[in-house]
Every structure is written in C-alpha cells, then in structure tokens.
Amino acid sequence: xxxxxxxxxxxxxxxxxxxxxxxxxxxxxxxxxxxxxxxxxxxxxxxxxxxxxxxxxxxxxxxxxxxxxxxxxxxxxxxxxxxxxxxxxxxxxxxxxxxxxxxxxxxxxxxxxxxxxxxxxxxxxxxxxxxxxxxxxxxxxxxxxxxxxxxxxxxxxxxxxxxxxxxxxxxxxxxxxxxxxxxxxxxxxxxxxxxxxxxxxxxxxxxxxxxxxxxxxxxxxxxxxxxxxxxxxxxxxxxxxxxxxxxxxxxxxxxxxxxxxxxxxxx
Numbered sequence: 152x153x154x155x156x157x158x159x160x161x162x163x164x165x166x167x168x169x170x171x172x173x174x175x176x177x178x179x180x181x182x183x184x185x186x187x188x189x190x191x192x193x194x195x196x197x198x199x200x201x202x203x204x205x206x207x208x209x210x211x212x213x214x215x216x217x218x219x220x221x222x223x224x225x226x227x228x229x230x231x232x233x234x235x236x237x238x239x240x241x242x243x244x245x246x247x248x249x250x251x252x253x254x255x256x257x258x259x260x261x262x263x264x265x266x267x268x269x270x271x272x273x274x275x276x277x278x279x280x281x282x283x284x285x286x287x288x289x290x291x292x293x294x295x296x297x298x299x300x301x302x303x304x305x306x307x308x309x310x311x312x313x314x315x316x317x318x319x320x321x322x323x324x325x326x327x328x329x330x331x332x333x334x335x336x337x338x339x340x341x342x343x344x345x346x347x348x349x350x351x352x353x354x355x356x357x358x359x360x361x362x363x364x365x366x367x368x369x370x371x372x373x374x375x376x377x378x379x380x381x382x383x384x385x386x387x388x389x390x391x392x393x394x395x396x397x398x399x400x401x402x403x404x405x406x407x408x409x410x411x412x413x414x415x416x417x418x
Contacts, residue, residue, distance in 0.1 A: 153242055154249045155217060157228070158256035159235040159264065163187045166237035169259035173241065176255060178248075184240040227268040234267075298396035314381055331364035 160166040166185065174180055211229045218225040232238060239261075241252050345353075 153244055154246065156241045156243065156249050156252040156256070157217075158239040158241075158259075158261035159228075159231055159267075160237045160239070160259075160261055161235065162260065163237040165260035166239055169239060169256050169261065172255045172259060173239075173252065176251065178241065178243070178252070182242045185237070187237045227264055230271060231262070231264045231267045235262075293401055295399045295401060297398040300392075300394055300396050302392050312381065314379065327367060329365040329367065332362045334360045334362055 158166070158169060160169070166187065170183055170185055173183060210232050211225070214225040214228045214232070215221050218228070239256065243249050243252060
C-alpha cells in the first residue's frame with residue numbers, strides 16, 4: 152500500500168538537504184515532490200503533488216483527501232503548510248520505509264506540525280486576551296490570593312526486620328554398651344565309664360552353635376524446641392508541621408492632586 156510522507160520546513164536549504172539525503176538513501180527522485188515557496192490556497196496550485204486532481208481546493212483539498220475529510224489533522228497541516236518555506240512530499244510502499252523517511256526529514260529540520268499548531272493556538276489565545284483587556288472599560292478587579300496550608304498523611308517505609316530460616320548441621324555422639332557372643336571350643340582328655348546319655352550321642356550328626364552380637368541402630372526424630380514470633384506493634388505520635396503561606400497584600404494610597412497642582416502653580 153502506497154504511503155505519503157510530508158515534511159514541512161521553515162528553510163528551503165533544509166528541505167534541499169533532506170531531499171539529497173533521501174536520494175542518497177535510495178529513494179527515487181521521481182517519488183519526491185519539492186516546493187520552495189510559502190503556501191496558501193491560491194499558491195498551492197503550483198505544487199505538482201497537490202494539484203493532481205483539479206477542483207480539490209488547493210492545499211486544503213490535498214490534505215482533506217490525504218486524511219479522509221475535513222478533519223482536525225487536515226486543518227492543522229493546511230495551516231502549518233501555509234507558513235512553510237518549503238515542502239517535501241514523498242511516496243513509498245512500506246511502513247518501514249515511511250519511518251526511514253520521517254527520520255531523515257526530522258534530522259534535517261522538518262518542524263512538528265502538532266507543536267506548531269499548539270504555538271498558533273497559544274498565540275491566538277494571548278492575542279484574544281490582549282484585545283479583551285484593551286476593550287475593557289470601567290472598574291478593575293484586583294484579586295486577593297491567599298494560600299492555604301493543606302496537611303495530609305502518607306505511608307512510607309521506615310525500616311523492618313528480615314527473618315531468615317536455614318538448616319545447620321552439628322556433630323553429636325552417644326555412648327551405648329553392645330553385647331557380643333563368641334563360641335569357645337575346649338577339648339580335654341577324660342577317662343570314665345560310658346553312660347546312657349553318652350550312648351545317645353554316639354551317632355553321626357552336626358551341631359551348630361550361632362554367635363550373636365548387638366549393633367547400634369541410629370534414627371532421628373524432629374522436635375520443636377523453640378518458636379520465633381514475628382508481628383508489628385503500632386504506636387502513634389504527634390508531629391507539628393510548620394511552613395509558610397503567601398497572600399496578596401494590596402495597599403491603597405490616596406493621591407493628593409490639589410497639592411500637586413498648587414506646587415506646579417507656585418513654581
């Protein structure tokens with residue numbers, strides 16, 4: 152989609168420099184329209200880009216067609232263009248290229264239309280105020296202005312406490328007695344008569360004797376041994392706020408015109 156970028160300049164030299172930068176940046180010269188005279192609705196008919204369709208109403212018609220009707224933006228551009236020394240109108244086919252054009256125009260001194268419009272409005276308001284003061288007759292009101300001290304409150308951070316919890320380790324030890332069994336085998340020579348009990352054991356077989364011992368078993372149990380309670384205590388205090396306030400003070404001084412006349416006569 153074709154986009155139109157317009158640069159308004161107070162100086163023809165700045166507009167020419169901007170045109171050279173645009174051509175150096177790769178913009179085709181046939182897509183750039185340059186006008187180097189101040190515009191009004193009559194003079195605008197000499198600008199090629201702004202008279203492409205007859206009967207559009209000169210520069211105002213061009214901006215109306217560009218912004219889609221008689222909008223505030225169209226009127227602002229029309230008023231600003233009537234005060235411009237030179238105007239550049241550039242056609243491009245992408246938003247990115249349009250931004251590049253705007254940067255080149257700004258760099259070379261193109262003025263801000265919104266800012267210029269604001270200056271016009273401020274100047275117009277000041278002129279109206281001056282005319283009203285000039286036309287005013289009769290009594291003059293002198294306002295007496297007095298400041299009042301407004302005291303309020305706001306919350307600010309004045310400090311605090313950070314509670315950090317972490318896990319630490321420390322070595323501990325306990326002493327306990329452990330029991331161990333050991334099998335002891337003793338062989339000793341004997342010489343006695345065989346008993347019935349001896350005869351019952353007089354056969355093949357295996358006898359196993361198991362040794363047992365105790366070992367330490369460690370387990371842990373967590374218990375709460377202390378509590379840290381965090382809260383806030385609210386107190387109130389009174390503070391006297393001191394400052395100064397201003398007030399308009401009007402002094403009325405009577406002028407003795409008769410005394411001045413007598414002095415002039417005696418002289």
